[in-house]
Amino acid sequence: MLFYLNDRPYDRATIEARWRLLTRALATVSGRRLAVCTHDSVEWLALVLYARQHNLSIAPLPADTPRATALEKARALHCDGLIWQSAEQLVPLERQTSVQDGTLIQFSSGTTGEAKPIERTWSDIDTEITHYHQALDLPPEVVPVVACSISHSYGLICGVLATLDRGVVPRIVTGWNPKYLLKMLRAESRPLLYSSPTFIRTLMMLWPPGEPLYGVMTSGSVMPEAWFDEVRAKTENLWQQYGCSEAGCVAVARQPERADIMGMPLGHCALQAGPGPDEPEEVLVVQQGQRIVTGDAGYLDDQGRLRFCGRMDDTIITAGFNVYPHEVENALMRHAGIREVVVFKQPDPLAGERVAAVYTGTAALSDADLRAFCRQHLASHQWPSRFYHRERIPRLPSGKVSRRQLAEQFTADAAQGVA
Template identity: 45%
Template structure:
């Protein structure tokens, strides 16, 4: 059973609806088609997903807010031969000849390291991830998963819904981003475990009245800034964190988060390699059972107790005159300043230093960049200081809640954030 907002859909409903949809689209019992699906209604998307998966075909979930032209481009890029865009009347596409007929879950990478690419994971690979996840992460066994993130993303679909169903639980899917409605659902749910994005968790932590806490929260996708982490941790009886990538799925889970950078213990179906200490951080590489090594492009290290600690994205690191600057260090310092609610640090070109730090920040009040600069001088080394500081209404985020520093840097270079707040001259 799955509850979507205020309605409960039982197994019989999904069995009947999936069979009906399979018949309407001509899905064979064993099918090698590649289907792109972009539906506004979550229940329709999930019913078609279950039908496609049962047939052993391939499916590309597309976020429901995606415009038609963009959805079509994604479907073509993933080598799909059909696109269902809010209709069971599919648009036929031309599948490239070199595409494998093996059934897979297709996902487009977030594109933080360049142009988005299609990642295909077999259903067997996903089943192995689910089995490893459940066997290792036992704390939520008596909790109710509340999925307040896109079910078209592997975080919500696999870890939120498929894991819950495998455990015999009834997941609660919340479609709206309205924090007050989400709080209502959490208050009505027995021992809720909230799967959501850092931004939503932070908003809820600020809204919760003194003395009230969420039973359990799960964060993923991007590392929490330290000020956000402190607020969310204080408002959560239990706080979990998971880490992963499109190619491997969930890699590690932390069942008791005490520091934002502690991203978890690696799941047993994966073999990790990385740095041995903070001073000797290395790329996080995991090898699957089939021997395929997956390079995450993340810098980290593994402590003696097995905890995987995240340091930075390799591609986000800023090289200022040969000195490495990790954007998170800058962001944490800025967000510790009273009044600053969010921030993103990223690289900008500099003819003298090669690269310099640029910064966008948001606040409920107007804050002069000079004040930010003076704060940073007290909390950061000289090579870490942001040289270009601009206030924006909101930090640009992707649909999954992540920040792409590469995208922000490109938009900054294109002059999108052209109006510095008064006093920006440094």
């Protein structure tokens, strides 16, 4: 067996049958660079495995992209063809520019602006996977259950490809049905769940006490400390991994005692950051002699572990003080009436920037209650000047929150008189 998608097994013969269709379709195009737009997760995985084995370039497009828009995006990526839903529907394109082949083309998260295409060679990805295995050192009986996007590097490279290279059959879950995922996890003796912080926390709320889950891997954003403590209490093993679009996974922490601990760098790279918590600096990845800028603020602790402070663009500078959103969020999450909170910056004519927060909870809290709570738990320059209560917090398709988009939305709402 090669992998499971939900409850259905797929073996190598099934995937190779799809490869034969692709081989015939590729005879109609002149190059080796493809964009893919499909709702079929098996088709996508078959194409990825084919591209990796034959050193083709492949770029996933969001599955709900209209055909005309998908063709525009494929041309913008200088592709030789667009696979529309399946290999039998390959649309030949004329490449206008000479570009590198043999790459996985993905996109930045878009949390700080428009998503940008990022290309990594299959050779670089192979190196990442080798050092990822060395860092995790998993027993063969550990089975990853991948409940996150398999078009993004976290789910695709670390969740699926790394598992296949280890000779283990991954279980891939599509959709967001917590009860179904609970059933799947309990069917494995040593499952290792790959998912987003928000979904992991939701799942752990449903997980029965006294029966710790074997393992959880989280990535993408830092959990609030309250969530982190909940997850840690219900798992035997907790891993956090850190990376960026340009370099892939570059650090892993096993059994971190705090949510901001991203761990030690993998063996194929080095990390540069600030010297301590009072002097965070931009995190740089040094890989193959190149310095990759991450846009994250952090520092290396006395054990050499990366500690994450936040996105550089998200740092709020108010009256000369730096405010890191996750520090304020961790404090606010201690309030019994707050279920989830995101802190972001807004313009201020006097201080330059001010701290704002949007939260979810059973009911809106009074400003007097929130300000009294802030006085007990935060320094005065960290106090949000505006609080917004909403039923849910808007997220990107990747599940991440864009603080920039929140700032734009609430600033526009304020201009229109929306509270």
